[in-house]
Amino acid sequence: MDLGSLVQPLIGGILIGVSASMLLLLQGRVLGVSGIVGGVAIPKAGDTAWRVAALLGMLAAGGLLWLVAPETLNVTAEGPVWRYVIAGLLVGFGTQFGSGCTSGHGVCGISRLSPRSIVATLVFMAGGMITVALFRMLGGVP
């Protein structure tokens, strides 16, 4: 791991932090993707429009990246379909049940020193690490 390879994650992270600060300053809201998606999938009157706009923003970001930096979207995701079905179900269910994901808990929550978010982040990191380790142990290539 050379220092150069840390620059992009750091810059990306800074942009993520800036975006969360933007939403907070402008609208007083937490930039939590699972909350945004959940609130669009199950709409609440009066609280959905901004979420749809945010969703469109993320899709637009994808479009922009695809045009100018497609290597950032190089999805090397091999494996059977069921892997992504189960992964999606677990992520969809878990983020709602646990009230957040890497953006909501990991960035926004930890930034305000929320005990819930600090613990949630440690727990989902552990869940991910254990899962990958198990995958390896069972002979799979993660």
Add this chain to the structure above:
Amino acid sequence: MKLLISAFVSALVFGIGLGIAGMTLPAKVIGFLDITGNWDPSLAFVMVGAIAVHAVSYRLITRRTSPILTTKFQVPTRRDLDFKLLAGSFVFGIGWGLGGFCPGPALVSAITLHPAVIVFVVSMIAGIYLNHLVSKLGQKGG
């Protein structure tokens, strides 16, 4: 309208940040979680960068009496830990480790129409509905 634009732009910056950070590369995410194998800790710097910015901004921004476009801050205030937080986060983590996607990056990558991403996103939405069903059943039983 300003609310919609600000949500869109914040999310756009967020999505670009995810791309630059490498969060949209499932192989890189799994590498970050692969602590017993080929560990690539560089994604840790995404959170470092994001929190470094947002933790400081959060304090400054919430000194204001209100956000710029709305009348109040809507930031979660709960500080207690509960079963849902722990279980949900762990389940999310498993899904994250299995697929290498969390909600934001999956949506940003959707434009590629890579089958794994599409399957993941559709399944994630299904998982969201599953949680909704479970919570409704819980209400009826309780």
